[in-house]
Amino acid sequence: MSSQSLKGKKVAVLVESQYIADEIAQYRDRFAEEGAEVHFLANLNGSPFLNLVSEVEEVGHTPKLLTVTRDIRKAAPEDYAAILVAANYPSVRLRHFVPPDGPDGRPLPITPEMVRTSPAVQFFSRAMRHPEIVKGMLCHALWLLTPTPELLAGRKVICHEVVLADVLNAGGVYTPHPSGVVVDGDLVTGRSFLNVSAFIERIKERLVAQGSATAPATPATPEPRLSAPPEPGTGRQRSVLVVLSNHGYWGEELVGPLEVFERQGYRVEFATPNGRRPEALPPSMDAGYIDPPLGRSVTSPEMALKVRQLDSTGPGRSERSRMLDAPLNLSELLPERPYFSHPMMVRALEAYYRERDAALRAFERFDALLLVGGSGPIVDLANNQRVHDLILGFLKQGKPIAAECYAVTCLAFARELEDRRSILRDKHVTGHCLEYDYKDGTGFVGTDFNMGPPPYPLEYVLRDATAPEGQYHGNFGKERSVIVDYPFVTGRSTPDSTLTGEKLVEVLEQGLRRWGW
Incomplete structure (x- = not known):
């Protein structure tokens, strides 16, 4: 793949604690090598930043820290050419929600609608509605889609065996592949972190193949920017x-x-x-x-x-x-x-x-x-x-x-x-x-x-x-x-x-x- 083949494109990575440090480093470095701008997104809960801790079993039980300054609540999926969900257990944390209290102060019974209220679940659900956005989910990441099974139903996927029952119950079509990576149109899935290299390559290929079909990226900013109505002849999609x-x-x-x-x-x-x-x-x-x-x-x-x-x-x-x-x-x-x-x-x-x-x-x-x-x-x-x-x-x-x-x-x-x-x-x-x-x-x-x-x-x-x-x-x-x-x-x-x-x-x-x- 030629150098700078992804120049002008933005890639979002949804992440939380218990991430795999080497995986995150590969996203940051390998997409950047091709000219892409990589943003790490988390639910900041009103704070200006969040320090995330890597998987504690790594590097002699010494965790690493990742400081995230971009809030999922303030981000727009449409600003990104690709959106990835980190492997391991970040998806479990990302889809966490707090059941609202009832009139008596006790938590209300949990309903299917409540499990969709997590900002990360809503963000990724919006992305699934846009085929021009490449979506990537590795290992346990499909857990972020199971609260909205209608978005997973009928899609060919591969994942870690731990989440397989939930994926099948949500209607996903499990499709083993020797490479550990499955591509179903705009959705790229990988079995585990061990397949991260092939996973990244498939996402790069999808981004390059889309070419000009992907909306042009906007300059980096922690807040959504003003997008003025397009002038005649600019070619920007309304x-x-x-x-x-x-x-x-x-x-x-x-x-x-x-x-x-x-x-x-x-x-x-x-x-x-x-x-x-x-x-x-x-x-x-x-x-x-x-x-x-x-x-x-x-x-x-x-x-x-x-x-x-x-x-x-x-x-x-x-x-x-x-x-x-x-x-x-x-x-x-x-x-x-x-x-x-x-x-x-x-x-x-x-x-x-x-x-x-x-x-x-x-x-x-x-x-x-x-x-x-x-x-x-x-x-x-x-x-x-x-x-x-x-x-x-x-x-x-x-x-x-x-x-x-x-x-x-x-x-x-x-x-x-x-x-x-x-x-x-x-x-x-x-x-x-x-x-x-x-x-x-x-x-x-x-x-x-x-x-x-x-x-x-x-x-x-x-x-x-x-x-x-x-x-x-x-x-x-x-x-x-x-x-x-x-x-x-x-x-x-x-x-x-x-x-x-x-x-x-x-x-x-x-x-x-x-x-x-």
Whole structure:
């Protein structure tokens, strides 16, 4: 392999105590020899650095120290061409989590969702959604993937026999190989530390083979850097963050704009309030479902099939369905504003703003924001302070924000504490009109949840929020209703999904600032 063949690429190594010192040294030296920049990441738990101790059985029982200054919580997988997990027991430590206490102060029963809350588990799960990122897991490292078995199911792997039962139970396909290394597309696995040399070579080969398909690296920094929207002709791939409810999204309102973004070659990432995989509302996958307000079906058989394919989590599901497996967790990435009854309110509020501003830097790599509709957003997005902060962050950067259906309510309620005026003041928007509102028992059909009718008519909220010089446009009786009043792109309901995505693309590519009224 030619010298400097990896120049400009960044490699992340997730590590914890009980690492193998020689393995870590090989990652640092051999990737650097090819021009790559190697970052060691750990969960710093709020500290500026962490001293990790190597395996105590090494070098005559004398451990070595590794000082790590990069925090997994502040890192973005998309910044790296390759992400590796150290061998031995770091994966056990990396996936550790503390069960939350219940109302009585006792730990709550552990659920499958809890075991996914480790920052390292979430970080690597995000990386698994991006085939352009090479993932490397050696020896015991696959333990970091077993909390999210849907990401391991069907993948050809090799590992240490100690973790084999867990890997098989998670659906991994154990594939012995004389070299001790198995390559399955973007996933490279090795049996043990003794195979580290071949393991590194296979990862190098994958990185070189990808060539220009890997996103260009950014300069080294302990904090996420500002990623400005690409200028025409720069060749940088645009990126859209899509926020979905954990109480159900309407299928077409995701599929429509998603297909537009994919045709445009955009990178798409997903986020939910609690980091769990979002689910489509059952009626949005059923072409035979009669929408009560309209008295007819609003979902074609073709669209119903597309939504079912994207929503599927069962055996034999398509690669496309894995897109939603590991969304960003807004409750982990953004701080919660303190109660005003806090005994040290001024200091607590100062800390909140400081943490919020630092956290929002991790979202600067996105060029636009989309909030997907359905009845679910009324429950966990509309009055979600973290969602409001995310919207305000995009607004301050001057980046476009699109919202559909009931999710437009998030824009009406997003406002700074200083003046508490809606960001929609004097703007023109559309959104779910009163004539289309659901009634008690019809908003969450097919789910085990029901909150009755919408707690507030969205149309009335938007009419008040856009006053005095703006206007709400219901366009009742018209097939389509999409409004562009920069930086906002709003879509009324399901039939407007694709058009909402198209207008967002026009805003990004052609500088569209006003359309639809």
